[in-house]
Amino acid sequence: MKTELSLFERTLTFHRFPIRNNELLQAWDAGDEYLISHIEELELTSSKRILILNDSFGALSCWFSAQHQVFMMSDSFIAHKATLENLKRNSCNDVTLLSTMDEIPNEIDLVLMQIPRNNRHLVWILSKLRQSVDEKCPIISVNKAKEIHSSTLQLFEKYLGDTKTSLAWKKHRLVFSFANCTPVPNVDEEVRWEVENEKMSLVNLPNVYSGESLDQGARLLLEHLPSEDLTDFIDLGCGNGVLSIKLARLNPNASITCVDESFMAVEAARRNLNNNLQTQPEITCIANNCLDEFETESASFIVCNPPFHQQQAITDHIAWQMFCDSKQVLKKGGKLLVIGNRHLGYDIKLARLFGHTQVKTVASNNKFVILQATKY
Structure with a gap:
């Protein structure tokens, strides 16, 4: 797995967060490289106020912090942590970390954005800009070229303004x-x-998972939550807090x-x-990052x-960390309920x-299974 990004006779080292043994995924993508290359070729004067939106693991923030005042805005706690770790790793200048619920700073000279997956989140960001x-x-x-549809560009034009696209480079x-x-x-x-x-009325903020209707897994789990006179419980990966x-x-x-x-999920809950x-x-x-x-x-x-x-990566390592953290945090006799x-x-992971x-x-039904693991 590649950890060094080398462009324009400059090399920076990046890791995803949290760091895992035998990591297969790198902490930046061709989209980051495309943005960096394009901006470097513009030869900006130094000390610009740059707003960076949805910087996955801090590659853009680290790169541009060398000569500019950077504001990194993301709904992801993990993106914030990764950015801080990678800034420290590369002895970079500080950046200002914000969530996408925060106000956009004044007098921004340039905005760079990784387009989010969630269209509601995208529309919210575009309207704020x-x-x-x-x-x-x-x-x-x-974004990846295959993810930029005519409907995506229509959102940019409707909620932001004049919009055009570049040629594709490395599928971005x-x-x-x-x-x-x-x-x-x-x-x-x-x-x-x-x-x-x-008898619940739920508010959902723009980047909350399944923010326009109840997802099928949560619907099934609602029917099987315990009534055991619990003294305390943790809703891990709480989303809008329905559980x-x-x-x-x-x-x-x-x-x-x-x-x-997600900062928005926590606030919605x-x-x-x-x-x-x-x-x-x-x-x-x-x-938080699981139960750190x-x-x-x-x-x-x-x-x-x-x-x-x-x-953007499909992975099961977050579930595994959630299970490991839960075992540590549970008291003896405590229970973990998973869907x-x-x-x-x-079932195999929990049994291990x-x-x-x-x-x-x-x-269980034809799509989901609910499992309970007890710490002995």
């Missing part, structure tokens, strides 16, 4: 825009919908900790818990609906960690 950035400020975005394409569309769009940050048969709301109703004396790597619970239990909502720095043997129950991708697609083989006799199937 249109409202905050001078119409003469270049906005240059990048640049999108050049200016913030000049009229009228100036106003995009609501919240989408609200009801959960059928659960926490149901668990809190079933276990009204329990303290609640919601964890997600906080709002939804406050809005949907008649009595307010002890609630903690934090953005949680106290060992401190939790009684963990519920987990693991993601199967990190940034996943049947083909992912979570907790022991075959400690893992049981709670429920």
